[in-house]
Amino acid sequence: MATDASLLYLAALPEADRSALDLASSQDLLGVCRRAVDAARLRGRPVLTSWAMPVPYTDALDVWRRSRRVADRAMLWRSAWDSTFLVAAGTAHDLSADGEDRIGAVRAAWAELADGAVTGGGPTAELPTGQGPLLVGGVAFAPAAGTSRPPFPDALMWVPSVQIRGTAAATGRGAPLGELRLNAVVDRDSDPVRVSRDLLDLAERCLSPMPAAPDGPVTPPLPRESAELPPADDWKSLVGRAVRRMREGAFEKVVLAREVRYVADRSFDVPAAVDRLGRAYPEATLFAVRDSGFEFVGATPEYLVRLTGGTVHTLGLAGTTPRGATPEEDAAYERDLTGSAKILHEHDVVVRMLREALTTDCADLTVAPSPTVLKLANVQHLSTPVQGKLAEDAPGILEFAERLHPTPALGGHPRAASLDWLAKNEGLDRGWYAGGVGWSDTSGQGEFAVAIRSALIHGNVASLYAGCGIVADSDPEEEYLETCAKLRPMLHALGLA
Numbered sequence: 001m002a003t004d005a006s007l008l009y010l011a012a013l014p015e016a017d018r019s020a021l022d023l024a025s026s027q028d029l030l031g032v033c034r035r036a037v038d039a040a041r042l043r044g045r046p047v048l049t050s051w052a053m054p055v056p057y058t059d060a061l062d063v064w065r066r067s068r069r070v071a072d073r074a075m076l077w078r079s080a081w082d083s084t085f086l087v088a089a090g091t092a093h094d095l096s097a098d099g100e101d102r103i104g105a106v107r108a109a110w111a112e113l114a115d116g117a118v119t120g121g122g123p124t125a126e127l128p129t130g131q132g133p134l135l136v137g138g139v140a141f142a143p144a145a146g147t148s149r150p151p152f153p154d155a156l157m158w159v160p161s162v163q164i165r166g167t168a169a170a171t172g173r174g175a176p177l178g179e180l181r182l183n184a185v186v187d188r189d190s191d192p193v194r195v196s197r198d199l200l201d202l203a204e205r206c207l208s209p210m211p212a213a214p215d216g217p218v219t220p221p222l223p224r225e226s227a228e229l230p231p232a233d234d235w236k237s238l239v240g241r242a243v244r245r246m247r248e249g250a251f252e253k254v255v256l257a258r259e260v261r262y263v264a265d266r267s268f269d270v271p272a273a274v275d276r277l278g279r280a281y282p283e284a285t286l287f288a289v290r291d292s293g294f295e296f297v298g299a300t301p302e303y304l305v306r307l308t309g310g311t312v313h314t315l316g317l318a319g320t321t322p323r324g325a326t327p328e329e330d331a332a333y334e335r336d337l338t339g340s341a342k343i344l345h346e347h348d349v350v351v352r353m354l355r356e357a358l359t360t361d362c363a364d365l366t367v368a369p370s371p372t373v374l375k376l377a378n379v380q381h382l383s384t385p386v387q388g389k390l391a392e393d394a395p396g397i398l399e400f401a402e403r404l405h406p407t408p409a410l411g412g413h414p415r416a417a418s419l420d421w422l423a424k425n426e427g428l429d430r431g432w433y434a435g436g437v438g439w440s441d442t443s444g445q446g447e448f449a450v451a452i453r454s455a456l457i458h459g460n461v462a463s464l465y466a467g468c469g470i471v472a473d474s475d476p477e478e479e480y481l482e483t484c485a486k487l488r489p490m491l492h493a494l495g496l497a
């Protein structure tokens with residue numbers, strides 16, 4: 001076990017770079033931990049401590065692959081906005097919460113913990129957004145009915161012990177540095193020597209230069225059984241029922257989802273799947289959250305909210321057509337997308353809601369006058385970015401996430417009537433599908449993606465999810481085919497198609 005920060009540093013560095021950089025000292029980390037324990041004694045409450053040092057560009061996927069083996073929890077994040085990656089490992093502090101007010105409860109606990117953090121180390125890489133220790137994780141689409149939902153709570157948010165951030169675009173020597181950050185929450189009885197030693201030990205195991213052996217079998221697992229939940233015909237009838245309710249005027253739009261569950265002959269290779277997703281969907285936010293052997297992964301084109309430098313960004317993404325096999329066919333599908341009154345209506349409902357939700361906190365709201373087309377490998381979508389300059393006393397990202405979720409791109413409109421119908425009729429435990437995955441820093445800057453194009457994986461069982469917006473003139477068969485197209489990325493990634 002290494003107890004010296006300089007060993008850790010060298011482990012992460014290519015041979016030729018070793019002499020060029022200052023050696024970090026374990027004494028420095030220890031000093032910060034000591035200060036934090038002193039502060040905990042003085043304040044009579046636990047104190048967040050965080051220490052950072054630069055690390056050269058590292059292969060984020062490789063670090064994450066190792067982290068998910070050595071830590072109780074791990075998360076990978078590659079941001080669609082600026083290509084920064086985040087690998088989080090271990091638990092410095094758990095802020096998970098259940099129930100309707102899950103995001104609010106996390107927000108309050110994070111504000112208390114973040115206040116008066118004792119920090120040290122650095123200087124580190126300049127990151128495009130967010131600084132210092134982060135709160136990472138995700139939230140379910142809706143609170144679980146009754147007892148806590150297995151395997152994840154309604155909001156699984158935690159401060160990781162080890163946090164590695166950098167820019168995925170950077171390659172080779174002379175490239176921008178990344179940041180390694182070690183976080184802990186100490187109380188009056190904590191032993192600073194032990195705290196710093198445990199952090200270095202975990203970081204070294206995550207950053208070890210040894211290549212991680214492949215996780216699963218070299219040949220992809222073969223599906224032994226699969227089930228559509230609900231069965232295809234039942235789901236189409238459900239779409240028909242939603243259409244009838246909308247024609248009766250009950251609501252304007254509702255998003256119906258379904259699950260496809262696969263049981264394979266052996267465990268799925270999650271890192272290989274994430275690697276494939278990342279390559280096939282470079283414009284997507286890539287995420288993987290692992291806890292207790294369950295892993296929720298996805299590559300989503302949709303973000304809920306991003307807060308950076310006094311600006312809030314969100315995205316209206318709704319309206320879908322397939323990609324064509326030829327440029328002509330693709331252009332025809334694009335014309336269907338931009339010229340369909342039904343699709344434009346579906347999209348407009350989302351943009352209207354986003355605008356309303358942001359108006360009060362933004363001095364200056366910019367909404368593109370008409371949607372653009374986002375082309376992914378499997379489908380194309382109508383897309384309208386929305387951004388605003390935040391007013392002085394505007395809230396942080398968790399409050400925006402709470403306010404925006406679920407947008408009518410994942411729930412419906414009007415919100416209360418559509419969600420109520422959904423809860424009574426969809427018959428699906430969405431879990432984290434269509435919820436949010438992301439992070440916040442101590443000042444409320446951060447990013448949350450909408451957790452679609454996602455799957456929950458546990459050993460040899462994978463649950464894949466997809467849904468689509470239904471309006472009064474939706475056709476059940478077409479909507480069913482749309483969900484099939486949305487499932488395709490994950491099916492390919494897992495080697496199931």
Ligand SMILES: C=C(O[C@@H]1C=C(C(=O)O)C=C[C@H]1O)C(=O)O
Pocket residue numbers: 255257302317318319320381409410452453465466467468469470486
């Ligand atoms: C619900 C999903 O996607 C959402 C629904 C869309 C639609 O109805 O056109 C488009 C993008 C997403 O907002 C999904 O992928 O599961």
